[in-house]
Every structure is written in structure tokens, then in C-alpha cells.
Amino acid sequence: MTKSTVRLAILASLLTATASAQQKAGSLAKTGPTTLDPAKPIAITGGKLLTITHGTVENGILVIENGKITAVGAAGSVKVPANAQILDAKGMTVYPGLIDSESHLGLTEISAERNTNDLVEPSDEIMPHMHVADAFHAESALIPVARYNGITNAIVAPESRDTLPGQDSFIQLAGADATQMLLIRDIAMPLNFTGSQRRNESFANAQYPQTRMGMAAQMRQAFTDAQGYVTKWEEYNKKKAAAKATDSPPSTPSRDLKLEALLPYLEGKKPVIVKAEEPNDVETAYALAQEFKLHVILNGLTHSQAIYDKIAQWKLPVILGSIYDEPKEWQRYDAVYKMPGELSKRGVKIAFASFESHQVRNLPYAAGFAVAFGLPYDEAMKALTLYPAQIWGVDDQLGSLDVGKTANVVVASGDPLDVKTVVQHVFIQGRDVPMVNRQTELRDRYSNR
Amino acid sequence: MTSKSARQAGRLRLLPLVLMVVAEGLAAQQPASFSATHSGKNEFVIQNATLLTTTHGRIEHGSVYVKDGKIVAYGSNVSAPASAPMIDAEGKYVTPGIIDPHSHMALDGDVNEATSPVVPQMMMKDAFDYNDKAIYRALAGGVTSSLLLHGSADMIGGQAVVIKNKYGLDRDQMLFPGAPQSIKFASGENPKRVFGDKKQLPSTRMGNFEVMREAFTQAKDYQRTWDEYNDKVKKNDKTATRPKTDLKLEALVQVMQGKMLVQIHCYRADEFLTEIAIANEFGYKIRAFHHALESYKVPEALAKNDIAIATFADWWGYKYEAWDAIPWNAVLAMRAGVRVAIKSDSDDYMRRLNQEAAKTMRYGGATEDEAMKMLTLNPAWIMGVEDKTGSIDVGKDADLVLWDGYPLSSYGVPAKVWIDGDLYFDRALPGLGMPQFQEGQ
Numbered sequence: 001m002t003k004s005t006v007r008l009a010i011l012a013s014l015l016t017a018t019a020s021a022q023q024k025a026g027s028l029a030k031t032g033p034t035t036l037d038p039a040k041p042i043a044i045t046g047g048k049l050l051t052i053t054h055g056t057v058e059n060g061i062l063v064i065e066n067g068k069i070t071a072v073g074a075a076g077s078v079k080v081p082a083n084a085q086i087l088d089a090k091g092m093t094v095y096p097g098l099i100d101s102e103s104h105l106g107l108t109e110i111s112a113e114r115n116t117n118d119l120v121e122p123s124d125e126i127m128p129h130m131h132v133a134d135a136f137h138a139e140s141a142l143i144p145v146a147r148y149n150g151i152t153n154a155i156v157a158p159e160s161r162d163t164l165p166g167q168d169s170f171i172q173l174a175g176a177d178a179t180q181m182l183l184i185r186d187i188a189m190p191l192n193f194t195g196s197q198r199r200n201e202s203f204a205n206a207q208y209p210q211t212r213m214g215m216a217a218q219m220r221q222a223f224t225d226a227q228g229y230v231t232k233w234e235e236y237n238k239k240k241a242a243a244k245a246t247d248s249p250p251s252t253p254s255r256d257l258k259l260e261a262l263l264p265y266l267e268g269k270k271p272v273i274v275k276a277e278e279p280n281d282v283e284t285a286y287a288l289a290q291e292f293k294l295h296v297i298l299n300g301l302t303h304s305q306a307i308y309d310k311i312a313q314w315k316l317p318v319i320l321g322s323i324y325d326e327p328k329e330w331q332r333y334d335a336v337y338k339m340p341g342e343l344s345k346r347g348v349k350i351a352f353a354s355f356e357s358h359q360v361r362n363l364p365y366a367a368g369f370a371v372a373f374g375l376p377y378d379e380a381m382k383a384l385t386l387y388p389a390q391i392w393g394v395d396d397q398l399g400s401l402d403v404g405k406t407a408n409v410v411v412a413s414g415d416p417l418d419v420k421t422v423v424q425h426v427f428i429q430g431r432d433v434p435m436v437n438r439q440t441e442l443r444d445r446y447s448n449r
Numbered sequence: 450m451t452s453k454s455a456r457q458a459g460r461l462r463l464l465p466l467v468l469m470v471v472a473e474g475l476a477a478q479q480p481a482s483f484s485a486t487h488s489g490k491n492e493f494v495i496q497n498a499t500l501l502t503t504t505h506g507r508i509e510h511g512s513v514y515v516k517d518g519k520i521v522a523y524g525s526n527v528s529a530p531a532s533a534p535m536i537d538a539e540g541k542y543v544t545p546g547i548i549d550p551h552s553h554m555a556l557d558g559d560v561n562e563a564t565s566p567v568v569p570q571m572m573m574k575d576a577f578d579y580n581d582k583a584i585y586r587a588l589a590g591g592v593t594s595s596l597l598l599h600g601s602a603d604m605i606g607g608q609a610v611v612i613k614n615k616y617g618l619d620r621d622q623m624l625f626p627g628a629p630q631s632i633k634f635a636s637g638e639n640p641k642r643v644f645g646d647k648k649q650l651p652s653t654r655m656g657n658f659e660v661m662r663e664a665f666t667q668a669k670d671y672q673r674t675w676d677e678y679n680d681k682v683k684k685n686d687k688t689a690t691r692p693k694t695d696l697k698l699e700a701l702v703q704v705m706q707g708k709m710l711v712q713i714h715c716y717r718a719d720e721f722l723t724e725i726a727i728a729n730e731f732g733y734k735i736r737a738f739h740h741a742l743e744s745y746k747v748p749e750a751l752a753k754n755d756i757a758i759a760t761f762a763d764w765w766g767y768k769y770e771a772w773d774a775i776p777w778n779a780v781l782a783m784r785a786g787v788r789v790a791i792k793s794d795s796d797d798y799m800r801r802l803n804q805e806a807a808k809t810m811r812y813g814g815a816t817e818d819e820a821m822k823m824l825t826l827n828p829a830w831i832m833g834v835e836d837k838t839g840s841i842d843v844g845k846d847a848d849l850v851l852w853d854g855y856p857l858s859s860y861g862v863p864a865k866v867w868i869d870g871d872l873y874f875d876r877a878l879p880g881l882g883m884p885q886f887q888e889g890q
Contacts, residue, residue: 141766364859368858368860372853372860
């Protein structure tokens with residue numbers, strides 16, 4: 001159907017360009033190594049540019065230099081540097097790299113194999129001093145698989161089994177090592193309140209917290225302890241400052257890394273990602289966050305249809321829970337599919353998330369499916385690019401095809417949200433990342449025997 | 450159920466036959482309005498649609514004429530009585546109903562009888578919960594028929610139930626009439642783990658396959674005992690002593706007699722080969738490998754033995770035996786001549802199998818017809834109902850889906866779903882979108 005006849009014509013003068021870069025969309029043909037030299041300017045020409053911030057440009061040109069977008073516009077209006085390498089994108093769609101607002105990339109390889117998992121520390125519910133950056137496995141085989149479908153950036157979060165499971169990082173899906181890929185460490189902290197953080201529902205085996213009251217009380221205590229910790233240090237510092245040289249110095253309070261980890265959140269310097277699904281949980285968790293004046297980003301809301309109007313009034317951004325969550329027994333089949341459209345209609349700023357590891361690559365299809373259930377197409381694209389960039393505070397660098405932004409750019413055979421679209425090139429920081437992963441290697445090994 | 454299949458199936462199959470008769474009685478007790486719509490006697494024409502027939506390609510501006518539960522005519526020029534109600538499908542698509550050849554919905558959690566690695570006497574029909582809303586959600590996703598399988602805890606699991614997703618009807622009205630009996634086998638990590646954790650056999654792949662050989666060897670002995678007894682009876686030998694009837698071994702005898710479609714949960718290439726060798730040793734055929742994520746490594750072996758696969762489009766990495774899964778698996782196997790179906794094995798994915806099938810177009814370039822086959826006709830073949838459903842063909846059951854948006858895309862959403870010519874789902878209706886069904890009915 002969309003079997004593209006498009007070929008990538010690459011200037012013969014290029015050192016690294018080879019015939020293997022010519023790939024028919026959807027074919028079983030081998031994908032070649034990277035083709036374009038990131039040290040020289042790159043011009044992507046003739047494609048349909050989905051700029052996100054200033055509409056669609058047919059037959060557009062996008063220029064990349066030194067890892068940044070240096071020009072965007074219609075052919076004729078953009079000056080292509082004389083030494084630019086040309087990537088002919090005629091018939092292609094060009095769009096900013098997609099952002100997954102919650103994944104577990106780098107924390108797992110094989111779900112059922114315990115030794116390959118660093119998803120969550122379940123020994124206690126309050127674990128704000130866990131940093132996914134400490135576990136992030138840059139060489140994970142899952143990352144090139146996600147990248148293969150045009151996902152260039154993601155939030156890495158711990159699994160949601162704990163109420164406060166630790167701190168998220170914001171990554172890019174390419175780089176020589178973890179230091180290059182971890183763009184922002186400890187960018188935010190999940191606060192999970194879905195009910196599944198309770199420790200045992202049976203009376204016989206229950207541990208604290210057995211109920212939502214317990215979960216809330218435990219968190220309230222943790223934030224209160226952190227406030228007390230601040231006071232203790234303030235008093236100590238005051239005493240120390242007031243002490244004369246002849247006085248014996250006040251005794252130094254002992255450090256507490258767990259409580260210290262909560263401080264940037266208590267001070268509202270970083271956002272807390274409040275995850276809840278049912279209306280009562282959403283309201284309880286939101287009230288708890290307000291009690292401590294936390295800076296809130298909502299997450300989930302899959303079964304909160306009844307309070308969408310109220311949520312909209314809170315004027316908070318929302319990481320959409322998985323639209324594939326099954327509706328409640330009494331609900332119509334499409335109650336959750338409609339969530340993105342319903343929230344968008346009410347003016348809520350939304351961002352899609354996969355909540356996945358192996359299947360991060362399917363993130364754009366969920367946005368496409370949401371379009372089929374009422375979300376305007378442009379909003380769906382924004383909810384994968386610009387809106388998450390804004391929510392995560394990186395919209396000066398990411399989220400649209402604009403001059404000065406980081407060149408995270410995808411070139412694909414068609415509509416980014418359609419299942420059939422074949423991604424041809426993924427640029428991350430201006431580098432044409434090889435379209436190779438563990439799965440293409442297995443495919444090539446066994447299809448060419 | 451035909452008398453032929455009843456005879457083939459033997460004594461164990463008498464039970465469903467009886468139930469079918471009861472079912473007809475129950476149908477008469479439905480409220481009048483309900484049976485009027487779900488009568489199997491409707492007549493209508495869908496006009497002006499893009500037909501994706503599966504067997505005859507795409508027909509633009511096509512019509513389908515349905516009468517008495519069957520497809521009577523289809524094509525660009527269809528003659529139907531003027532009295533037949535018309536449904537205008539301008540801008541919409543019509544496909545055969547989706548068939549899901551691997552589901553565990555509507556079993557109320559009773560998926561695995563994991564107390565023994567060999568339990569072929571389990572009948573999934575005994576756990577079938579026809580009130581499960583999952584059936585409604587599958588229906589709303591365009592799935593008209595599902596194979597409800599035993600789980601994969603056991604090397605030899607129970608006997609499946611084939612249903613049409615007529616949500617709102619009675620239990621026995623949902624059973625697919627005349628569908629052959631399928632049985633579920635498994636292999637690999639699941640039986641190893643389930644019994645290994647209990648410090649029982651099997652805890653390795655050696656153990657897995659030995660348990661199977663042991664079971665079939667016992668079944669052979671059992672069969673011989675009965676053959677000898679029947680022989681004596683025939684010769685009027687008064688010393689003939691009737692052996693005990695063992696339902697478990699009886700089921701395995703039926704497998705060896707080719708009376709059941711053998712559906713095997715199997716991931717790894719080497720295990721396909723071992724399963725084929727064991728099937729040859731005991732003289733039965735394998736209908737399909739399920740999951741079959743390493744089919745692309747040995748597709749010739751599957752094609753040569755006419756073994757289909759029911760596979761995921763792109764699942765991988767959830768366990769070690771899924772580590773070599775690649776999304777090109779379906780197309781690579783298909784190109785080697787394997788009959789490929791995309792299945793759900795999930796109450797979530799069964800709601801959007803059309804998108805899953807479309808992934809084979811993205812990974813490997815399956816054509817529209819090939820993707821449609823993976824969604825309809827090939828799963829129907831796996832379940833042995835390909836002569837009744839799975840394509841838009843004259844004489845087949847009128848199991849049809851009218852789509853808003855192109856079905857093989859992110860945007861395809863079923864607008865209406867008919868089964869046996871009766872309308873079971875209509876997106877335009879409020880509430881659940883079911884013409885007659887209401888809560889509590």
C-alpha cells in the first residue's frame with residue numbers, strides 16, 4: 001500500500017555513502033551503515049516537513065550543521081551551504097524526533113530474567129534516593145530498537161510499584177555511553193497512587209501500607225520528615241554562625257540521603273509526576289501534592305472520565321496513561337481510547353508515553369489510534385514532540401523543526417503515526433544514526449542464508 | 450455439528466452435540482425483539498464500500514448481499530431484491546470478520562490446570578464464561594470468532610473451545626457450529642518453570658519432551674488394550690474383559706487418530722524440529738505452532754510439514770525464549786510458504802489485531818491481501834473453519850466488519866460488526882453500541 005518507491009539519492013561525492021543506503025520501504029533489504037558525515041553540513045531536501053510550530057512545508061529543506069538545525073523552510077527560500085551533503089527526501093515526511101514521556105529503557109533486557117532487570121527497588125515504598133541514572137544501561141539492545149521507529153528522547157522512570165520509587169532521567173537514544181545519553185539526571189520524581197503500591201491486600205499477610213490511607217500517611221510522613229530535616233539543618237547553621245570562637249561548636253546533624261532527595265521537590269524546583277487512574281485516587285494524590293506545595297505533572301487518568309472537567313481546571317500538564325488500558329466493566333469499549341481527545345478538547349496539555357521498554361517503538365501508533373477516537377491530528381503530533389519538550393523543560397532544544405534546536409530529526413516513508421510507515425533515517429544531535437539493531441541483524445543473518 | 454465430525458470425534462464429542470440441541474431450544478426463549486435481530490435470517494445489502502475480500506483482492510465501490518446468515522453475492526455488480534435493506538458504506542471498508550486463533554478470554558481465569566503436565570481431558574468449554582465483557586471488547590475490535598485455548602503451563606493441555614463472539618447470547622449459542630476440536634500443547638520455558646518450581650518433572654526441555662513421549666506411549670498401550678478387547682468382542686470371545694475408560698488417554702488416542710487439531714505453544718527453532726519429530730513418531734499432525742517467534746530460522750521445516758504459525762507481530766524480549774524474536778518473522782515465514790496468522794494471546798491486543806496485521810506491511814512489505822489473510826483466512830484455517838468463515842466468498846457465513854478508516858492502519862475502527870448476518874455491534878449507537886444487548890440481559 002504505502003510501499004514506497006522512494007529511493008534515497010545520495011551525492012556520489014560522499015565518502016561514506018554506499019549503495020546499501022538505498023532501501024526500498026518495507027523491503028527485507030539490508031540496511032547499511034551510517035551514510036552522512038556529521039562534521040559537514042547536511043541538507044534534507046524535497047521532503048514534507050512537519051515543523052510542529054509553523055505548520056507543514058511541502059517540498060521543504062532542512063539544514064543541519066554541528067548537530068543543530070540551522071535552516072528550515074520551503075525550497076527556494078532556504079540557502080543550502082555549498083559543501084552540504086544532500087539527503088534527497090522527495091516523497092518522504094520529515095519530522096522532529098519523538099519523545100516518550102515514560103519508559104523503562106536501559107533498566108531491563110529480558111522481562112522474565114531477574115538479573116537483567118533494574119526496574120524498581122521494592123524493599124521500601126519511599127525510595128526517593130534511587131536514581132535511574134545509576135542503573136541506566138546505555139548498551140541495552142532495546143534502545144536501538146526503539147530508535148528504529150523514530151523515538152529520539154525518553155523519560156526513563158522506575159516501575160510504579162513504590163509510591164516514591166526514585167528519580168527519573170531524560171535521555172537521548174544515541175550516544176557513545178551513558179554520560180552522553182543521560183541528558184538530564186534526576187529530572188523529576190514519580191509519586192504513584194494507583195492502589196497497586198499497597199503491600200498485600202490480604203489481612204493475613206498484610207504489611208504497612210495495606211491501604212491507600214497507609215500509602216498517603218507514609219508519604220505525608222516522608223515529606224514531613226524532610227521538612228523537619230531542613231529545619232534541623234537551618235537551626236544547626238544558625239547556631240554555628242552565632243557561635244563564638246571560644247564556644248564548643250554545635251554538634252553536626254547526620255546526613256540523610258533519603259530525605260535530602262526529597263528537598264528539590266519540596267522546594268518546587270523539580271516536578272513530581274503524580275500517577276493515578278481512578279477519580280478518587282487522582283483527587284487524593286493531587287490534594288497530597290498540594291499539601292506540600294509540590295510542582296505537579298499528572299500521569300495516568302485512564303479511568304477518570306468523570307472528573308475530566310475538574311482536572312482541566314487545575315491547568316496541569318498530563319502524561320496520558322496507556323490508552324490500551326482496558327475500560328471498566330460498565331464502560332463502553334472506547335472509554336479509554338477517547339481519553340487523549342477528551343482532555344485535549346478541554347485545553348489540557350497532553351503528552352504520550354509508552355510505559356514500555358521493548359515496545360517503546362510503538363508509541364506513535366497509540367497517538368494515531370487516539371486520532372481515530374477524536375484527538376486532532378496536529379495535537380497528536382504535538383503530544384509526541386513539542387508538548388513533552390515543554391513539559392520537561394527542553395523546548396528550547398527539542399520538539400520541533402526550528403532553527404537553533406538540536407537536530408533530532410526523522411525521515412520516514414509517510415505519516416509518522418501510521419503503523420505502515422517505514423522510518424528511513426534518524427538523526428540525533430545531527431548524527432545519521434545507523435538503522436541497525438539486534439533485530440535487523442538477526443533478520444539479515446537468517447534471510448540471507 | 451455434522452454427523453461426520455461427530456462420528457470422528459467419538460464418544461467425547463457427544464456432549465457438545467447434545468448442547469447444540471439445547472441451544473436451539475434456548476434461542477426460542479429470547480425476548481422477541483432480541484431474536485428478531487439475532488435470527489440468522491436477516492437480509493441486507495452493504496453498498497458502495499471498498500471490499501477487502503482476502504481471497505479476491507480489493508473491490509472498489511463493491512457490494513455484499515447477505516441473506517439468511519450467509520454471503521449470497523459480492524462484487525461491483527450485485528443483484529439483490531429491491532426489498533432488501535441497503536446500508537450505504539460510502540468511504541468505508543468492508544472486510545471479513547477477524548479471527549483470533551489464540552485467546553484466553555472468557556475463561557474466568559481458569560486457563561491452566563497446572564497440577565499435571567498432561568491434562569488433555571480438560572475441556573475449556575467447562576470454564577467458558579459467556580458473560581465476560583472481554584467478548585464484547587473483542588467484538589468491538591472486529592473479531593467475530595476466537596479460539597479459546599488452555600494455557601501453556603502443561604506440555605499437553607486441554608481441549609479448546611471455538612466461539613463466535615455473539616456477545617449477549619447464551620453460552621451454547623456462541624459455540625461455533627461444526628468447528629473441529631483443537632487441543633493445546635506447549636513446550637519450553639513455561640512447563641519447565643511451572644513444574645520445576647515444584648521440584649517436579651519436567652524442569653528442563655529434556656524433561657518436557659520425555660513427559661510427552663511417556664504420555665503418548667501410555668496412550669498407545671491403552672489403544673492396544675482396547676483394540677484387543679474389541680477384537681475379542683468381534684470374535685465373540687467370552688474372555689473379553691472391558692478395559693477401564695480413561696478420558697485422559699482417550700483424548701491422546703484421538704490426537705493420534707488425527708481427530709484433533711494440535712495447537713502447540715512453541716518459541717524456539719530447535720523445539721519446532723523436536724515437536725515435528727515427536728508428532729511423526731506418534732503419527733499425528735501439528736496444525737499450528739503458536740507464538741512461533743523463531744519461525745524465520747527454520748521456515749522450510751514448517752512449510753514442508755504444512756504447519757501454520759499463529760504469531761505476534763512484534764512482541765519480543767519478555768522472556769529468554771522470546772529474545773530472538775524479530776518483527777520480520779511473519780513475513781519471512783510467509784515468503785517461505787508458511788501459512789501465517791497474527792493472533793492476540795491478549796485481551797488487550799485482540800481489540801486491535803488489524804493494526805497488528807498491518808505491522809507485517811511495515812516489517813517486510815506484506816501486501817494488503819497477505820496482511821488480510823493473516824487476519825482472517827489463515828487463522829480460520831488454523832481453527833479448521835476456513836470453509837465457513839475468513840473471507841468474503843459466496844456461501845460463507847456473513848461474518849463481516851464495516852470499518853471507519855482503512856483497517857490496515859492506525860486509524861481503522863470497526864463501525865459495524867455482523868456475525869451470521871446479525872448485527873452485534875454498531876459504533877453509532879449509544880451505550881455499549883450493541884443493538885439489543887443491555888446490562889443484565
